[in-house]
Amino acid sequence: xxxxxxxxxxxxxxxxxxxxxxxxxxxxxxxxxxxxxxxxxxxxxxxxxxxxxxxxxxxxxxxxxxxxxxxxxxxxxxxxxxxxxxxxxxxxxxxxxxxxxxxxxxxxxxxxxxxxxxxxxxxxxxxxxxxxxxxxxxxxxxxxxxxxxxxxxxxxxxxxxxxxxxxxxxxxxxxxxxxxxxxxxxxxxxxxxxxxxxxxxxxxxxxxxxxxxxxxxxxxxxxxxxxxxxxxxxxxxxxxxxxxxxxxxxxxxxxxxxxxxxxxxxxxxxxxxxxxxxxxxxxxxxxxxxxxxxxxxxxxxxxxxxxxxxxxxxxxxxxxxxxxxxxxxxxxxxxxxxxxxxxxxxxxxxxxxxxxxxxxxxxxxxxxxxxxxxxxxxxxxxxxxxxxxxxxxxxxxxxxxxxxxxxxxxxxxxxxxxxxxxxxxxxxxxxxxxxxxxxxxxxxxxxxxxxxxxxxxxxxxxxxxxxxxxxxxxxxxx
Amino acid sequence: xxxxxxxxxxxxxxxxxxxxxxxxxxxxxxxxxxxxxxxxxxxxxxxxxxxxxxxxxxxxxxxxxxxxxxxxxxxxxxxxxxxxxxxxxxxxxxxxxxxxxxxxxxxxxxxxxxxxxxxxxxxxxxxxxxxxxxxxxxxxxxxxxxxxxxxxxxxxxxxxxxxxxxxxxxxxxxxxxxxxxxxxxxxxxxxxxxxxxxxxxxxxxxxxxxxxxxxxxxxxxxxxxxxxxxxxxxxxxxxxxxxxxxxxxxxxxxxxxxxxxxxxxxxxxxxxxxxxxxxxxxxxxxxxxxxxxxxxxxxxxxxxxxxxxxxxxxxxxxxxxxxxxxxxxxxxxxxxxxxxxxxxxxxxxxxxxxxxxxxxxxxxxxxxxxxxxxxxxxxxxxxxxxxxxxxxxxxxxxxxxxxxxxxxxxxxxxxxxxxxxxxxxxxxxxxxxxxxxxxxxxxxxxxxxxxxxxxxxxxxxxxxxxxxxxxxxxxxxxxxxxxxxxxxxxxxxx
Numbered sequence: 001x002x003x004x005x006x007x008x009x010x011x012x013x014x015x016x017x018x019x020x021x022x023x024x025x026x027x028x029x030x031x032x033x034x035x036x037x038x039x040x041x042x043x044x045x046x047x048x049x050x051x052x053x054x055x056x057x058x059x060x061x062x063x064x065x066x067x068x069x070x071x072x073x074x075x076x077x078x079x080x081x082x083x084x085x086x087x088x089x090x091x092x093x094x095x096x097x098x099x100x101x102x103x104x105x106x107x108x109x110x111x112x113x114x115x116x117x118x119x120x121x122x123x124x125x126x127x128x129x130x131x132x133x134x135x136x137x138x139x140x141x142x143x144x145x146x147x148x149x150x151x152x153x154x155x156x157x158x159x160x161x162x163x164x165x166x167x168x169x170x171x172x173x174x175x176x177x178x179x180x181x182x183x184x185x186x187x188x189x190x191x192x193x194x195x196x197x198x199x200x201x202x203x204x205x206x207x208x209x210x211x212x213x214x215x216x217x218x219x220x221x222x223x224x225x226x227x228x229x230x231x232x233x234x235x236x237x238x239x240x241x242x243x244x245x246x247x248x249x250x251x252x253x254x255x256x257x258x259x260x261x262x263x264x265x266x267x268x269x270x271x272x273x274x275x276x277x278x279x280x281x282x283x284x285x286x287x288x289x290x291x292x293x294x295x296x297x298x299x300x301x302x303x304x305x306x307x308x309x310x311x312x313x314x315x316x317x318x319x320x321x322x323x324x325x326x327x328x329x330x331x332x333x334x335x336x337x338x339x340x341x342x343x344x345x346x347x348x349x350x351x352x353x354x355x356x357x358x359x360x361x362x363x364x365x366x367x368x369x370x371x372x373x374x375x376x377x378x379x380x381x382x383x384x385x386x387x388x389x390x391x392x393x394x395x396x397x398x399x400x401x402x403x404x405x406x407x408x409x410x411x412x413x414x415x416x417x418x419x420x421x422x423x424x425x426x427x428x429x430x431x432x433x434x435x436x437x438x439x440x441x442x443x444x445x446x447x448x449x450x451x452x453x454x455x456x457x458x459x460x461x462x463x464x465x466x467x468x469x470x471x472x473x474x475x476x477x478x
Numbered sequence: 479x480x481x482x483x484x485x486x487x488x489x490x491x492x493x494x495x496x497x498x499x500x501x502x503x504x505x506x507x508x509x510x511x512x513x514x515x516x517x518x519x520x521x522x523x524x525x526x527x528x529x530x531x532x533x534x535x536x537x538x539x540x541x542x543x544x545x546x547x548x549x550x551x552x553x554x555x556x557x558x559x560x561x562x563x564x565x566x567x568x569x570x571x572x573x574x575x576x577x578x579x580x581x582x583x584x585x586x587x588x589x590x591x592x593x594x595x596x597x598x599x600x601x602x603x604x605x606x607x608x609x610x611x612x613x614x615x616x617x618x619x620x621x622x623x624x625x626x627x628x629x630x631x632x633x634x635x636x637x638x639x640x641x642x643x644x645x646x647x648x649x650x651x652x653x654x655x656x657x658x659x660x661x662x663x664x665x666x667x668x669x670x671x672x673x674x675x676x677x678x679x680x681x682x683x684x685x686x687x688x689x690x691x692x693x694x695x696x697x698x699x700x701x702x703x704x705x706x707x708x709x710x711x712x713x714x715x716x717x718x719x720x721x722x723x724x725x726x727x728x729x730x731x732x733x734x735x736x737x738x739x740x741x742x743x744x745x746x747x748x749x750x751x752x753x754x755x756x757x758x759x760x761x762x763x764x765x766x767x768x769x770x771x772x773x774x775x776x777x778x779x780x781x782x783x784x785x786x787x788x789x790x791x792x793x794x795x796x797x798x799x800x801x802x803x804x805x806x807x808x809x810x811x812x813x814x815x816x817x818x819x820x821x822x823x824x825x826x827x828x829x830x831x832x833x834x835x836x837x838x839x840x841x842x843x844x845x846x847x848x849x850x851x852x853x854x855x856x857x858x859x860x861x862x863x864x865x866x867x868x869x870x871x872x873x874x875x876x877x878x879x880x881x882x883x884x885x886x887x888x889x890x891x892x893x894x895x896x897x898x899x900x901x902x903x904x905x906x907x908x909x910x911x912x913x914x915x916x917x918x919x920x921x922x923x924x925x926x927x928x929x930x931x932x933x934x935x936x937x938x939x940x941x942x943x944x945x946x947x948x949x950x951x952x953x954x955x956x957x958x959x960x961x962x963x964x965x966x967x968x969x970x971x972x
Contacts, residue, residue, distance in 0.1 A: 363595065374628070383654075384622075400669055401669055416655045423650060423651075427647070464558065465553070468556060468557075
């Protein structure tokens with residue numbers, strides 16, 4: 001018994017580190033008060049980075065089942081944890097910088113971000129329906145509070161409440177699906193489900209559809225995307241940056257493992273659902289974004305459209321499908337974080353600005369911010385040689401190999417529509433007459449923005465081959 | 479054979495210059511006239527150095543062989559290769575690009591707004607253009623092909639004329655729509671043949687049904703780039719609104735991407751589909767030649783007139799390519815090179831008077847020959863080249879494409895012949911209205927003739943236009959081996 005526990009703990013060092021650090025920092029914060037907010041955010045960022053490094057260091061090609069099979073440690077979970085830790089740590093850096101000058105300087109931010117990251121890690125490793133739900137809720141509950149972090153601000157509170165109510169609804173749907181699957185297969189563990197699910201029992205498929213709906217809500221895939229624009233808009237900008245990056249990766253990781261491992265034999269059944277979600281996301285993301293005037297809302301629709309492409313990769317199935325979805329995410333995350341770094345730098349006389357029109361003529365006044373925006377938005381559009389193109393390329397390839405050519409043609413057309421609104425930002429930045437002057441951006445923001453810009457050139461820096469190798473290693477279990 | 483990766487250096491040297499310019503901009507933020515002037519000279523140095531390197535590459539290149547030469551190959555990712563190489567067709571276009579770029583930089587000397595950004599974008603654009611022609615991997619080709627959209631979009635949008643935003647969006651979205659369809663076809667081909675190398679794909683025998691779909695997808699992209707009637711409408715807008723050098727690059731080089739694509743992909747990779755769709759292309763070409771010539775005749779803006787005449791001349795290129803025999807293909811290739819020089823020069827001619835008078839209205843001008851005799855002579859030479867007068871480079875290309883087409887379909891060739899007459903009508907009318915007669919507009923009384931910078935721009939263009947016109951065999955021999963190979967791969971009509 002003790003041996004089992006020690007064995008399990010030794011394989012879950014990243015999770016233990018996060019949990020322990022969150023508790024310790026909560027005590028430290030209570031003791032030191034809100035003036036320690038910056039310090040705690042930095043410690044949390046360092047802790048998350050360390051957890052990501054640990055996850056990579058202790059990865060193993062042989063899957064290790066810990067805590068009686070509740071969690072699994074394999075190359076897939078390690079790679080996803082690394083990507084999520086990267087995203088979460090970067091958003092914490094942006095946040096510490098953002099909150100340090102405002103009245104919302106409170107130490108809870110670092111603690112909540114740590115707990116949320118712990119939730120992501122559990123999601124990436126979950127190997128039964130119970131740990132799936134625990135990870136998801138741990139992540140979500142922290143996120144609800146984070147969305148309402150600016151508690152004196154009505155819109156922030158509204159965002160938190162809206163997120164909570166709709167999130168609770170989706171959790172209910174997900175639990176209902178889990179209970180159906182438990183009822184029809186007699187187990188919560190993935191390896192037992194796979195034995196009983198392959199028959200294609202209608203009850204199992206019914207439950208699976210509910211599960212997918214619940215997860216689609218978390219990854220804000222249309223038509224379960226309703227919360228996204230309002231929450232992105234209302235939440236403090238660093239929190240929005242977090243929502244747009246790490247939870248998406250976690251939800252995709254969860255979805256991939258769920259669909260490919262216990263329900264891998266039911267590919268033909270769930271593929272249609274995923275294709276439908278993908279099509280809806282592409283349409284909603286591309287069309288609704290065209291009329292947005294607020295850049296945070298635009299990013300919300302952009303993330304919906306991007307999830308459409310990730311779902312396209314997932315729908316392809318098999319190792320190639322999973323690898324392509326992961327590559328897409330690996331290219332999506334830096335571009336999104338780079339965009340949010342610039343959104344955070346949009347401040348005039350210490351007031352944050354979020355209108356697209358506020359970016360007018362940025363190229364003439366702040367050429368470097370303009371270069372960053374140009375790189376990240378062309379990357380999100382999917383124009384080569386930027387990273388986003390290669391993400392699309394691999395997703396298209398996986399989907400075409402799976403014979404899903406109508407979906408690919410649809411995705412290609414959605415790209416053109418999507419280009420319309422990304423170009424609108426480029427146009428505002430480059431072509432318009434200069435608008436309000438921005439305050440000097442802080443060093444942290446500029447460093448983050450520069451690093452993210454460099455990462456949108458995978459050809460030159462990281463090496464496309466390296467990202468591909470990473471994604472293929474991660475997708476090896478499937 | 480040197481071991482230097484010469485093609486990579488030629489391709490990326492301009493981008494290296496762009497990086498230097500960005501670093502300089504970083505080091506001195508804010509307005510800085512010294513930096514602006516330095517940026518112009520730096521861009522000139524880098525484009526000229528690229529030209530010198532391209533000439534060295536020419537020295538190492540053997541035009542008598544149809545094989546790809548100066549090949550560089552590196553694994554990039556499991557599926558992709560960094561694979562460069564040139565044959566006679568692409569080498570000629572690489573030379574055209576690197577020769578025109580220093581002239582474009584000179585033509586941009588009067589730019590005053592955000593000069594460093596402008597030069598940076600121009601150098602990046604050059605990398606993408608040379609990369610397109612030098613790529614031997616289909617994905618790498620697409621990366622360069624599409625990557626050129628970014629600098630061109632910003633160049634039109636920031637430094638263009640009054641309706642620049644509309645024009646920039648139209649250009650970008652039109653082209654993206656065409657090429658994203660090509661991307662899908664390209665992935666399908668790569669999956670089917672399990673390779674992304676262009677020579678291997680040419681050797682692969684695609685099933686006819688797949689050929690038809692892929693041909694259409696590639697056609698969607700190349701027809702927009704070319705541009706062919708009826709998807710040519712982005713071109714007049716983009717041309718008119720772009721700054722002078724932007725128009726030169728658009729007309730002289732970007733339009734060649736479509737023709738290059740047909741020669742490199744459509745014909746050799748999908749011969750069955752190309753034969754099947756030849757009547758469609760012929761019809762579109764003849765309509766383009768006649769219709770856009772008539773449209774050109776009615777224009778009141780000099781740039782727009784030349785833009786429409788470009789569409790008409792590209793009609794000859796598509797017609798010649800799909801004639802599929804050596805004469806037609808050689809003529810199309812020659813026409814592309816010649817059009818690169820002549821249309822580029824004509825846009826610079828417009829730029830010269832635009833810099834002085836800030837209008838492109840035909841009605842504004844008249845009698846320029848009285849004040850600008852040298853300019854009038856140069857303008858006349860290129861107008862004659864545009865008409866296709868024997869002795870200028872415009873003639874051999876047109877006559878060869880018509881000769882080639884006549885063997886396949888005399889009626890189409892007859893239709894195209896009328897285009898030659900129409901082109902004489904609009905081009906000579908334009909010349910008469912702008913250059914000849916007495917000076918009516920008092921504002922033109924003090925207009926000055928060409929200055930030194932403009933002399934430097936025009937001299938190489940004049941020499942090239944006359945040399946290609948008087949001694950066309952040198953150019954034709956250069957591309958002969960590669961073109962004949964395309965003709966063999968395409969094969970006779972079934």
